[in-house]
Amino acid sequence: MKGPKSLSWRLGLSGALVAAWASALLGGYLFTSFEQQLVRRDDVQLLGKMRQLRQLLSRSGTAELLAQQADYLRDTMSGESNALIEIREAPGQGGAVLLSINPPHLPLLTTAPLLLSEEPGLQHLTHWTTPDGVPAAGLNAWARLADKDVEVRLARLYPERRALLADYRLRITAASLAAGLLAAGLVLALIWQGLSPLRRLRAQTAAIGPGSLGLRLQPADAPQELQAWVESLNEMLARLEQGYAQLNQFAADLAHELRTPLATLTGQSQVMLSRTRTEAEYAALMEAQLLELDRLNRMVDSLLFLARSEHQALSGDLPKEALSAGAELARQVDYFSDLAEERDLQLHVDGDAALSAEPQLLRRALANLISNALRHARPGSRVDLRARREDTAEGQGWVVLEVVNEGAPVAAELVARFFDRFYRADESRHRDAGGSGLGLAIVRAIMALHGGSAEVRQPVPGRMVLVLRFPDAAHSGAEGVSERGPAPLSY
Numbered sequence: 001m002k003g004p005k006s007l008s009w010r011l012g013l014s015g016a017l018v019a020a021w022a023s024a025l026l027g028g029y030l031f032t033s034f035e036q037q038l039v040r041r042d043d044v045q046l047l048g049k050m051r052q053l054r055q056l057l058s059r060s061g062t063a064e065l066l067a068q069q070a071d072y073l074r075d076t077m078s079g080e081s082n083a084l085i086e087i088r089e090a091p092g093q094g095g096a097v098l099l100s101i102n103p104p105h106l107p108l109l110t111t112a113p114l115l116l117s118e119e120p121g122l123q124h125l126t127h128w129t130t131p132d133g134v135p136a137a138g139l140n141a142w143a144r145l146a147d148k149d150v151e152v153r154l155a156r157l158y159p160e161r162r163a164l165l166a167d168y169r170l171r172i173t174a175a176s177l178a179a180g181l182l183a184a185g186l187v188l189a190l191i192w193q194g195l196s197p198l199r200r201l202r203a204q205t206a207a208i209g210p211g212s213l214g215l216r217l218q219p220a221d222a223p224q225e226l227q228a229w230v231e232s233l234n235e236m237l238a239r240l241e242q243g244y245a246q247l248n249q250f251a252a253d254l255a256h257e258l259r260t261p262l263a264t265l266t267g268q269s270q271v272m273l274s275r276t277r278t279e280a281e282y283a284a285l286m287e288a289q290l291l292e293l294d295r296l297n298r299m300v301d302s303l304l305f306l307a308r309s310e311h312q313a314l315s316g317d318l319p320k321e322a323l324s325a326g327a328e329l330a331r332q333v334d335y336f337s338d339l340a341e342e343r344d345l346q347l348h349v350d351g352d353a354a355l356s357a358e359p360q361l362l363r364r365a366l367a368n369l370i371s372n373a374l375r376h377a378r379p380g381s382r383v384d385l386r387a388r389r390e391d392t393a394e395g396q397g398w399v400v401l402e403v404v405n406e407g408a409p410v411a412a413e414l415v416a417r418f419f420d421r422f423y424r425a426d427e428s429r430h431r432d433a434g435g436s437g438l439g440l441a442i443v444r445a446i447m448a449l450h451g452g453s454a455e456v457r458q459p460v461p462g463r464m465v466l467v468l469r470f471p472d473a474a475h476s477g478a479e480g481v482s483e484r485g486p487a488p489l490s491y
Helices: 007-058 060-068 071-079 159-194 196-206 224-274 279-316 325-342 358-378 427-432 439-449
Strands: 084-088 097-101 126-129 135-145 147-156 321-324 346-350 353-357 382-391 397-406 453-460 463-471
Touching: 007 084, 007 147, 007 159, 007 279, 071 353, 126 196, 147 321, 159 196, 159 382, 196 224, 224 397, 321 325, 325 346, 325 358, 325 382, 325 397, 325 427, 346 353, 353 358, 358 382, 358 439, 358 463
Parallel strands: 346 382
Antiparallel strands: 084 097, 084 147, 126 135, 135 147, 321 353, 382 397, 397 463, 453 463
């Protein structure tokens, strides 16, 4: 624990306070209950004493005993220490004191006495505390003595109760403090033990760094309440590992891609400056350098597009329009017809479906796919452009666009890399054609913006199928979108 800000300390302190309060409340409840039971017991005994006095006074001969053997009768009626008794004649008969047992000479109650017909009850008792702090209780009642009525004033002092309660209070306080401290210690120990999985997870997390992104937290070391969190954290670490690997690969690929044109420009500049050349030679060298610079510009533009598309994919703000997939494929056929004829290829469109997409991004994705297919298709073959609607078992609808071409077989482990940045199936031919290896990566970024996906299949060797999947317009809520929505990115 590191101090007040530690979770263990806060939980332990809270548990200790709760335990202390619980012990104090329990001790207070026990003390109050015990005190009430003592008071009730003493009150019942005091009422019994009043009934006993009434009975004694009502017997024949008691009046003579009061006059002749006052000491004997006093002891008989007192029966116990700390009992205060005073018997008086009725005010109409003189009000003389017939018997007084009051060693401390304390004033007794002067309340109206109970009638002879009234049975003394707990509700008739009066409780007070003497000037010395001793609790007392008493009541007044009429009694029959021989042939006349007398007033009996009865009280009882309870110094032993005060001492007993003081001792009990001290014991309760000590027991409550001890129980609170013990409970606090147990709570702290249990919390420390209960948080041990977090300490293990902290140690595992501390071991994860740039060079050990493959490590994962162990769900078995976490309690059930944290297992979902640990699994989510492991999934996040897997994404970070993948992103870190992609970033490293991207940096390496970018350095590799930039090294060649920069080396070319440097070499050409050195050759140009090595000796005086003719105007035609300078023009040829400048033209060659301009081609390399143009290639670098296209690469930078593509990288900027990918960066912007990834940012916009997070924001989710993309204006879409209702489009015809068949019409968009036919538009691409018109655009690439001359290139296809030059390479002795045929373009064929099949199918149609309504889709929701940003027009310029859709056309760029289709253009990248078709240009890639034409570049790698076998001369004399046909490139098929297909559109269809597809429903999944979960009820999700998709609009599927496919570009199919026949060419040289590609190894299965390389097919999965088609949409990676700077990947080229044929390095030399692709570079000679002026490509940067970013075309299909741009396609995947465009599909991510639309909430769709891009994939590649090779059902048989040499037959390549590039697939775009768009969420169905009926499920995307794109109907009625303006035909002139602003393009989200610059190209």
